[in-house]
Amino acid sequence: MTAEDRLRTYRGRRDFERTREPSGDAAAGEGGPRFVVQIHDARRMHFDFRLQVEDVLKSWSVPKGPSTDPADKRLAVPTEDHPLEYEDFEGVIPKGEYSGGTVIVWDRGTYEPLGHDSGGRPVDFAESLERGHATFRLHGDKLHGEYSLTRFRGGADEEEAWLLVRKGPARSAGHGTPDPRRARSVRTGRTLAQVAGDAGRE
Numbered sequence: 001m002t003a004e005d006r007l008r009t010y011r012g013r014r015d016f017e018r019t020r021e022p023s024g025d026a027a028a029g030e031g032g033p034r035f036v037v038q039i040h041d042a043r044r045m046h047f048d049f050r051l052q053v054e055d056v057l058k059s060w061s062v063p064k065g066p067s068t069d070p071a072d073k074r075l076a077v078p079t080e081d082h083p084l085e086y087e088d089f090e091g092v093i094p095k096g097e098y099s100g101g102t103v104i105v106w107d108r109g110t111y112e113p114l115g116h117d118s119g120g121r122p123v124d125f126a127e128s129l130e131r132g133h134a135t136f137r138l139h140g141d142k143l144h145g146e147y148s149l150t151r152f153r154g155g156a157d158e159e160e161a162w163l164l165v166r167k168g169p170a171r172s173a174g175h176g177t178p179d180p181r182r183a184r185s186v187r188t189g190r191t192l193a194q195v196a197g198d199a200g201r202e
Contacts (some may be wrong), residue, residue: 107142149163
């Protein structure tokens with residue numbers, strides 16, 4: 001399946017004459033696969049967790065955001081694949097557009113796939129996700145260390161649901177996730193309110 005096929009749903013939901021979201025024309029860059037975590041103040045506040053898999057960003061909506069505490073099991077609901085350029089997207093999606101609201105880039109960086117078969121050979125990351133369980137190590141500005149995504153629900157007639165979990169020994173006083181309204185963009189240092197205010201003055 002090509003990027004054109006993978007991005008059909010994404011493009012079909014957006015009017016690119018109204019939204020500044022990228023339409024998805026860039027090829028994959030060099031270096032390790034990328035990840036990005038965006039805070040999205042839409043109808044419901046949530047975090048968007050995205051991993052580069054081949055030529056798209058596989059995406060999950062994480063209502064409470066990724067946690068640094070291994071004791072936290074965060075619900076992650078799959079959304080449509082996004083273009084690679086979405087890693088840099090920060091701004092306001094107009095009201096009336098799909099997922100209208102303010103977006104900031106909370107964290108981004110690279111990640112290492114960690115899955116191996118019984119013989120110790122690396123397993124294709126896309127295949128691991130297809131099977132419903134993938135482990136990886138994040139190298140971000142804010143998030144570091146090993147995480148896993150595990151599908152616990154989903155079939156032909158029901159919506160998929162996954163768990164995003166930080167791996168390692170549980171801690172009694174983990175840091176969890178910051179207040180999204182006070183969190184700042186790793187790109188520009190702005191809060192959601194500042195991004196919305198700047199857009200209003202443009």
